[in-house]
Amino acid sequence: MLLRLVLLVPLLAVLVVFALTNQQSVALSFWPGPWRLDAPLSLALLATLGGGMLLGAAMLWGTTLRLRWRASRAEQARAMLEAELRRLRANPPAPPLPPPG
Numbered sequence: 121m122l123l124r125l126v127l128l129v130p131l132l133a134v135l136v137v138f139a140l141t142n143q144q145s146v147a148l149s150f151w152p153g154p155w156r157l158d159a160p161l162s163l164a165l166l167a168t169l170g171g172g173m174l175l176g177a178a179m180l181w182g183t184t185l186r187l188r189w190r191a192s193r194a195e196q197a198r199a200m201l202e203a204e205l206r207r208l209r210a211n212p213p214a215p216p217l218p219p220p221g
Contacts, residue, residue: 138162 142162149156159167 135166139166 139160139162142160142165144161145158146161146164147156147158148164
């Protein structure tokens, strides 16, 4: 908890200083349509950074979900195989019969 606070406070200070020093207005236009937005430069840059971080987090989340699903299936298979091994050790199969003749 303390480590998070030690890392978060300087980062927030840098973001506040960045936002205060970059207050020029920029025009953002979105290509396929006539939409236009005037916003402070700091807000535009931080929103772009945040959007990229969210996109990256979503991609990582999808990969993590797939890996967790595979790990869960592997755990189920392991439990099933261990149960089968205990059953076989408790009741070993009969030795094979000799060939006739």
